[in-house]
Amino acid sequence: MTRTVSYETKRLSPAFDALAEFQGTAPDPRSRHAHRLLILEATAAALGGFEAPALWAAAGRDEPSDACDLLRHGEALAQLLRERVAVHPTLALATLAAPDLSSDQKRRQGVYYTDSRLARYVARRLSERLVPGSLWLDPAAGTGILLAAAVLEASGTDPALRDAFLTHSVHAADMSEHAVRGARLTLASLTGSSAVVEALHAHVRTADSLLGRMQTWHDRAPGGFDVLIGNPPWERLKVSRHEFLLASGQDRHYGAAYEDYSETALREIKGRLAHYITRATHGFAFQGAGEADLYKCFIELAFQLGHEDSAIGFLIPAGLIRSQGTHELRRFLMERCQALRIDVLDNRARFFAIDTRTKFLTLTAFRGQGPAPVKITHARGTPDGVKLVGTATISASALRKVRPDLSVPEVRSHREWKLFQHAFATGDRLSGEGTSPWDLEIVREVDMTNHRSRFHAVDESDGVPVIEGRMVHQFHFGAKAYVDGEGRRARWQPQPPVGGTLRPQFRIDRHALPPRAAGRVDQLRIGFCDITGQTNERTLLAAMVPAGVVCGNKVPTITLRHQSGDAEDRAWLWLALANSLPFDWLLRRVITTTVNFFLLKGMVFPRLDSIGDSAEGLAQRARHLSGLGPDGSTDPWSRGALRAWNDAATALAFGFSMEDYALILDDFSLLDRGQPAIHGETRSTITRDLTLLSFARQSSASSTGVEELQARVDAARDTGAAPYIPSQFVGRTPPDAVRVLA
Numbered sequence: 057m058t059r060t061v062s063y064e065t066k067r068l069s070p071a072f073d074a075l076a077e078f079q080g081t082a083p084d085p086r087s088r089h090a091h092r093l094l095i096l097e098a099t100a101a102a103l104g105g106f107e108a109p110a111l112w113a114a115a116g117r118d119e120p121s122d123a124c125d126l127l128r129h130g131e132a133l134a135q136l137l138r139e140r141v142a143v144h145p146t147l148a149l150a151t152l153a154a155p156d157l158s159s160d161q162k163r164r165q166g167v168y169y170t171d172s173r174l175a176r177y178v179a180r181r182l183s184e185r186l187v188p189g190s191l192w193l194d195p196a197a198g199t200g201i202l203l204a205a206a207v208l209e210a211s212g213t214d215p216a217l218r219d220a221f222l223t224h225s226v227h228a229a230d231m232s233e234h235a236v237r238g239a240r241l242t243l244a245s246l247t248g249s250s251a252v253v254e255a256l257h258a259h260v261r262t263a264d265s266l267l268g269r270m271q272t273w274h275d276r277a278p279g280g281f282d283v284l285i286g287n288p289p290w291e292r293l294k295v296s297r298h299e300f301l302l303a304s305g306q307d308r309h310y311g312a313a314y315e316d317y318s319e320t321a322l323r324e325i326k327g328r329l330a331h332y333i334t335r336a337t338h339g340f341a342f343q344g345a346g347e348a349d350l351y352k353c354f355i356e357l358a359f360q361l362g363h364e365d366s367a368i369g370f371l372i373p374a375g376l377i378r379s380q381g382t383h384e385l386r387r388f389l390m391e392r393c394q395a396l397r398i399d400v401l402d403n404r405a406r407f408f409a410i411d412t413r414t415k416f417l418t419l420t421a422f423r424g425q426g427p428a429p430v431k432i433t434h435a436r437g438t439p440d441g442v443k444l445v446g447t448a449t450i451s452a453s454a455l456r457k458v459r460p461d462l463s464v465p466e467v468r469s470h471r472e473w474k475l476f477q478h479a480f481a482t483g484d485r486l487s488g489e490g491t492s493p494w495d496l497e498i499v500r501e502v503d504m505t506n507h508r509s510r511f512h513a514v515d516e517s518d519g520v521p522v523i524e525g526r527m528v529h530q531f532h533f534g535a536k537a538y539v540d541g542e543g544r545r546a547r548w549q550p551q552p553p554v555g556g557t558l559r560p561q562f563r564i565d566r567h568a569l570p571p572r573a574a575g576r577v578d579q580l581r582i583g584f585c586d587i588t589g590q591t592n593e594r595t596l597l598a599a600m601v602p603a604g605v606v607c608g609n610k611v612p613t614i615t616l617r618h619q620s621g622d623a624e625d626r627a628w629l630w631l632a633l634a635n636s637l638p639f640d641w642l643l644r645r646v647i648t649t650t651v652n653f654f655l656l657k658g659m660v661f662p663r664l665d666s667i668g669d670s671a672e673g674l675a676q677r678a679r680h681l682s683g684l685g686p687d688g689s690t691d692p693w694s695r696g697a698l699r700a701w702n703d704a705a706t707a708l709a710f711g712f713s714m715e716d717y718a719l720i721l722d723d724f725s726l727l728d729r730g731q732p733a734i735h736g737e738t739r740s741t742i743t744r745d746l747t748l749l750s751f752a753r754q755s756s757a758s759s760t761g762v763e764e765l766q767a768r769v770d771a772a773r774d775t776g777a778a779p780y781i782p783s784q785f786v787g788r789t790p791p792d793a794v795r796v797l798a
Contacts, residue, residue: 090234104253147201196265240256284370399444448467579603625672692781707751
């Protein structure tokens with residue numbers, strides 16, 4: 057897998073190259089980084105206009121023996137930062153000063169240093185509170201980029217005001233001595249005063265904020281801070297075998313088999329971590345069940361360190377607005393704040409050196425009398441900053457009616473919020489509570505890690521085939537066939553929707569099946585891939601899983617409990633509704649990368665009385681699409697017509713209008729990749745046009761645009777386009793049309 061390089065790293069490549077040249081070589085990474093910090097301290101002095109020895113003296117360090125070389129390098133790097141990079145020199149210094157952690161270290165520590173575009177964006181969100189005399193704190197400051205951005209935002213071009221903020225307002229803490237040293241030099245580059253440099257040294261401290269809490273700052277802010285700003289660690293406090301082996305020097309990837317390792321050493325590390333968790337989380341009341349999550353601890357810490365009218369500006373994971381474990385924290389925030397703003401961003405602008413699909417948030421909270429409405433804003437990164445693309449305001453009372461757990465849907469406009477609100481207010485919950493006709497039993501049948509020792513290669517056993525997540529697509533449980541390799545390096549071949557060969561990577565003997573799976577492998581049930589994404593081509597990928605196979609842990613299976621009537625017909629109806637575009641749109645509003653049980657049971661289908669006579673047609677078409685009905689055709693237009701009818705019927709059952717449905721379809725920009733476009737257009741919209749045409753024909757209230765839509769569908773068909781073809785199948789020649797089940 058290609059490693060993501062942050063945009064900031066690329067922008068600063070001339071500075072990194074120059075710094076590497078100035079550093080030369082050193083015997084170990086710690087020595088190299090220490091030398092880098094000396095050069096950057098000299099650079100900070102050159103940028104600010106103070107004498108570098110003032111920075112070294114403030115830290116109680118002697119002037120280095122190679123001070124002349126350091127000062128010369130510092131002057132050269134300062135000039136380069138002023139003239140050759142499109143980042144403010146001080147913010148660039150913060151990035152250059154960040155410890156050089158490996159990808160594994162970043163993941164284990166949850167440390168991802170902040171992009172300058174995000175730093176300035178967060179500072180702007182807090183600008184009304186960044187006033188003279190106010191006290192600011194970053195409790196996990198890293199190299200100080202957020203505080204530096206706040207100083208730049210608050211002081212403008214006034215050097216006297218800037219010195220006042222640096223002397224009185226700015227406070228920071230971090231566990232890493234190297235990070236603290238980086239924060240001191242970063243902030244010092246904004247002043248020409250040795251006295252300010254000395255004050256900064258006293259106010260930027262090496263400390264664990266989760267352990268020290270207010271005791272670290274009783275001398276500076278006995279009444280609490282006015283502004284809490286930060287990008288706290290995002291990681292859960294845990295030690296897995298995989299990460300333990302990476303830290304021990306093994307070159308491995310997820311999914312690889314586990315080699316020999318020391319259980320004693322692993323237990324010792326886990327024991328130390330458990331002791332730390334007990335101390336670090338003591339006194340926090342809204343952390344939820346499960347593993348301790350550092351960002352949740354820091355949000356609650358911000359309320360302990362700030363006074364009753366303080367403001368908070370944090371960069372945090374998207375789990376705050378949707379995870380089951382953050383329910384109490386969401387409630388706490390709404391009750392204790394007068395205003396809440398949540399900006400949703402993704403990493404496509406490469407703010408961080410992580411997966412570009414990762415979603416994260418900026419949280420801006422102004423404390424006071426609640427309950428606060430939630431202003432949810434969507435934003436995206438640009439080369440120079442952050443651009444807003446949509447906003448909705450959701451009252452706490454309205455949110456509670458449709459989302460009792462207070463999870464916040466990612467709606468991008470008032471109109472989207474109204475659509476979401478309508479569906480959840482009028483639909484049937486999948487939880488089985490109250491009068492809902494849906495009662496799901498969701499089971500993980502075998503674990504791909506814990507049960508790995510029971511698996512056999514396909515050519516070694518005639519056991520039960522194991523279905524993995526990548527093998528499941530919509531109405532297609534054998535969508536990929538195993539070729540070779542293991543884990544993330546395994547190679548898979550796409551399969552046709554009907555008639556493909558089932559080629560699993562593993563089989564498992566029946567006697568080795570865990571009890572929860574043994575009773576399910578001989579029945580028809582629904583399976584879905586729980587690893588997904590809201591910006592994928594499609595988000596929920598569900599298929600009917602036949603008897604004779606078992607599903608891995610990334611393919612939870614569903615059966616319907618305690619239902620009257622034909623349970624199998626109801627299961628087919630469930631599959632048709634779940635794979636529809638309207639349901640997919642609703643699901644995209646509440647997930648990031650995983651469809652967990654809690655989330656799925658909180659979703660809604662149209663009420664059965666709204667579906668009415670369409671229920672039989674929906675179930676019948678789901679059978680045909682799965683290749684288990686009399687019309688299980690491989691012809692893409694026959695299948696497309698079935699799917700378009702199902703999607704439109706579901707939209708009508710939800711009570712959506714033609715305009716509503718068109719808005720929903722706007723969310724699926726990746727559909728029809730690889731299909732030829734109508735003459736004069738740049739991309740194909742055949743799936744959108746076909747299902748809108750089906751909607752118009754099914755709707756007694758709307759015949760608008762039928763002729764135009766029909767003409768577009770005909771024109772697309774003439775070009776050779778076909779609807780509902782997943783991009784992974786475009787241009788693929790179907791393999792042997794043989795259906796193999798154990």
